[in-house]
Amino acid sequence: MDFWQRYRAIDARDTRFDGQFFTAVSSTGIYCRPSCPARTPKAENVTFYETSAAAHEAGYRACKRCLPEAVPGTPAWNIRSDVAGRAMRLINDGVITREGVDGLAHRLGYSARQLNRILSHELGAGPLSLARASRAQTARTLLVSTDMLLADVAFASGFNSVRQFNDTIGEVFAMTPTALRATGAKSGVRRGAAAPTALTLNLPYREPFDPGIFDFLAVRAIPGIEVARSEADGTRSYGRTLRLPRSTASFFVVYNPSTPGKPLQLTATAVDLHDLPALLSRVRRLFDLDADPQAIDEALGMDPRLTGRIKTIPGIRVPGAVDPQELLIRAMIGQQITVAAARTALTQLSVVGSLAGAPSPGLERLFPTAAEIAEHGRELLRGPRRRIESVIAAAEAMATGALELGYGDDVAALERKLLPLPGVGPWTVGYVAMRVLGAPDVFLANDAAVRNGLRVLPPGADLSPDFGEVSPWRSYATMHLWRAAAKPKDS
Template structure:
């Protein structure tokens, strides 16, 4: 979009917040870049340049506006609705792959050479993987500076900087301020009295409209005992992170989500934030979805009732796949029970000083020696579960933030007991494919009947073509038509404890 100058400039003139995260506006006369919705007077068109990311603007020598803070705007929805190599790489960078594995590791994940990947990213987003990771490090550092009392040396290390000097120079260049100055200015905005040691409190921005009841209700109703819970109006869950474990508490509001993170290692902060955003689908573009789905008279009432639905996603693609197998042809309550047994038996213990969480959801590797007695399901589903676990653990099925959606679907469908319903639910909630459509889902079929959509599967599939590329969101809107626990927020806390 950033290449369409006239469209971008109209968005800046109207201060349209819907375009925050789609591009940034750099002003040649000031050397500053802003969100499209920045409240300052719009600059003259001749003095404006548009960039696709904050990293690209920083790479070109511009610094972030102190008023609208474009580096803290919602992420671009583009990277979550595309399955090409650039989008896959952007999702992996957000997950911290460059800091953990370097550019070589990032390239290996997407199946390209480092030179090819750098050329693709530079061409499309205006910055290479190192510059993109640098922008992410600076934002992580800013969060830690403003919301914790950590010494600046610890902040630099946690954010991924190799030296204090590099940390100081980057903060000055990006924020036009020193770390001390940022912390002093933030003192009035952030209440640290409720933040405990090892924790970070922040707001996750979101594009409106935001019908949070749908996504939070679904996550709360399917909460796995020991791993997830609803407490004091927040959805809480454990996180298995690259350098340790963590606990996240997420409390919704109409235009943001309050997020409290307790981490074993602050170097996992950016990854924990990215996964929390992914869990709630916070980088979605709800207006683009509404514009398409509202054009169908049979969906219009559902869209109008609660516009801005989000997909209840996951913090770990492999975990979601395992949970989908556990939930095949059983109730939500039974699926929670099965998953809770696995968590208690194989999950690593997690400390939760402010709640009742006890374990992280076990990885496929930790479940590789699963005792069949811990899963009291039919033999066919037991075989499907074991096959899924071994395929993920052995790398036969690749499920991560940067996986190839089409290839992963084929790999899943080749496993015993994994049919179209399982593959589409995993694609929808695990990969974040916006056009996945579990047409055989009982909830989809029941909701379709309620709103007079075709009952025949082939006819319903043909009708769904008009919802593309947003059939996953159409599925979520259809689910809201049902009288089911997933549509109630807040849920009764005793049901998810």
Template sequence: MHTDTERCVRAVQSKDARFDGVFFTAVRTTRIYCRPSCPVVPPKPENMEFHPTAASCQRAGFRACKRCRPDTSPGSPQWDARADSVARAMRLIQDGVVDREGVPGLAARLGYSTRQIERQLLAELGAGPLALARAQRAQTARVLIETTPLPMAEIAFAAGFASIRAFNDTVREVFALTPGDLRARAARSRPAAPPATPGTITLRLPFRAPLNPSNLIGHLAATAVPGVEEWRDGAYRRTLSLPYGHGIVALAPRPDHILCRLSLTDPRDLTRAINRCRRLLDLDADPVAVDERLRADPLFAPLVDAGPGRRVPRTVDAAEFAVRAVLGQQVSTAAARTHAARLVTAHGTPVDDPEGGLTHLFPDPAALAGLDPETLALPRSRRTTLLTLVTALADGSLALGPGTDTEEARARLAALPGFGPWTTEIIAMRALGDPDAFLPGDLGVRRAAAGLGLPATPAALTARAARWRPWRAYAVQYLWATDDHPINHLPA
């Protein structure tokens, strides 16, 4: 997109918010970069240049606009939808791999040399992995500065900086303000009371409009595992297992943002927690592109027009969702919740939640790999499926996560006993984030398809759904929404 100068200029001149995060506008005369929807008077076209990432702008010597705050725009939908090495690298960087393991760790996860991954990122994104991670650290620092009373020294290390000097220099370079000035500016514009409990951070998660929360939040609330998830006071709440500790998040839909309230045992996990919440709610999707493609099918258009902006409810932990998918095979939503709750009570790590009813972290594969199969109230074949899955996840022979190659993961899942097309595809859709995952054999999908006059048999429906590609996972959400099931409604 950023190489199409004429299209970018039109987007800037029309202040089109759909392109926020897709590209960034850098102004040569002021040395400032903005999001396309910046409310200021657009610069002259000859003074504009366009970059694919905020890190690319910063690397070229531009600083963030104080008016439109381009560093807080939604993430690029490319990294959400693409499955190539650059997109996988971006997802891993967003998950903090470079901060924790360095560039060699990033390259090892992708199966490339350090030099190869640096060359690929620089060629496509205008910045290498260190610059991309630095831009993310700067944004994390800004969130902590503006939303917490933490001392600046603690913020520096929590954001991932190696020294206070690097923290000060980066903040001044990126935002043209000192850390103290940022905090004072935020206090003047948005005075806020101190958090109710230590480690609590409240922020807004932006998204591209439209967003239909009914199937998104409704699905998460209706399938919530007791002790790990709950719906309380108009928000979906759940526990998070994070690299440096654990957290509890409350996510409440608002007209123009998702209100996010995080309680973390270690502020170094802030970036990872935010990105996992964004991924959970599919906030970096491009609903306009999705809906335009689906609306082109005349039989599908009425569904899109009735509730545009549906997202795919995803997960904060791919391994957790894979376990829950197995527990949900051929049983009702209530039964799947019951089975998962038993695992949580027996093997999950207890946590304190003074503001609600959350009690445990979902058990990781290592904790489940040694469980006694006789304790599982499941058919023998499903016990075998579950134990094989958690063993493969625990020993690393099966990898599910932000940097996973979706086709390789599909093949490995399909090779496990008890994994048919439905289980493999639901994991690809919700755990791996494949926007084109499809469930032609799902009962709800087949019933909805028949009601619309679409083919009801899996083979015929798959052939008919070719025109919905690459957004068939979103088509599934629209088909599911035709049923009056609790997953399609916000709880009372």
């Protein structure tokens, strides 16, 4: 978007652009979200920034009226596969807090100096400033949503000290942490008391939101590791255990369409405070909560094969992954067999997973590590010998560190890492890219369910068989085809 497109968006107070850019006003010294209800500033006083960190760096403070940090993240970090996009995915996962700028730079294949120069040029702020803004956003969420002690909020947000936390909150929001917490009490956002090991909060997202993602996760849920429920009133829930950088945890996400605002509510238990930023980032990725569904649906709706489905199922999401290594194993086991058969095989394999540290009802185990699969997989997996050996080879490579994959990869890097593995082909790489990276433009043409979904859609004789017309949103077209294959009547 150019300056005047963005200016028209803020003049219209268009909520679709909240989180996608930030509006700084020189006459007031503050920055806002595009939908801020304040009077539209004069164009000559406005500067637009890609990130809130860039606005901080330029000396602006967050608006107390529109709270620009309380918005979904920008979808650009999934759309962009360049260094800036890959860096933001890792920063949001807490890599700088755990490994520092040098660790982030090493993961991306650059020196710290090069990375600082790239991010400053592309995003208007260096990696430390971007991480600081991410911590401030997490802190604001915890302050207004929970009754956690201020010291617990500080460390849960990734700050190294309470003093650093207080200074940052004051600089970013021009408020003390206590005053910022009071804004949540006034708006009725806050919930009951939360212990340091458990918290409940709402997850912001852009409307519309298709709850069908809960069904996708439910049919693939592994007993003991995942739990999914659907109630008669339309309430959906999904929970699971997972490993985080410093600890293990479990969480539940609940969607109730009858609740005002239709919030997605996250409840996390038995989580180390230092791992909260990573947990929040991974849950958001799992439910694709930073997507811009109106822009996606508008593009998909231009294809006559999908027009009817977009009207029926607006806001479809691409499920992410909370553990890249786990997702690769699941993809390899699930290729060329049905979803039900894959779930059975994964259930058999799951018995070697470690017991959860603080089990919840229905959540007793963790998904097996790569080392556990490498050691016990041959005894538990059934099927063609070549497929079993392929899974074991991949598990051994991940267990020894010969194969590393994560949120900082791009599609080309995944291809280089995965295609040499036995039993891994383009379908596996594409599926992993969709779910681990959130790659928006993957079309799994050889997938059996995709072919079945095509038979349900209206014909498109003059259109590209790979849905090239809707690029860069073909991952979402794939989700519609899977849904059509599973529930043809939805169309």
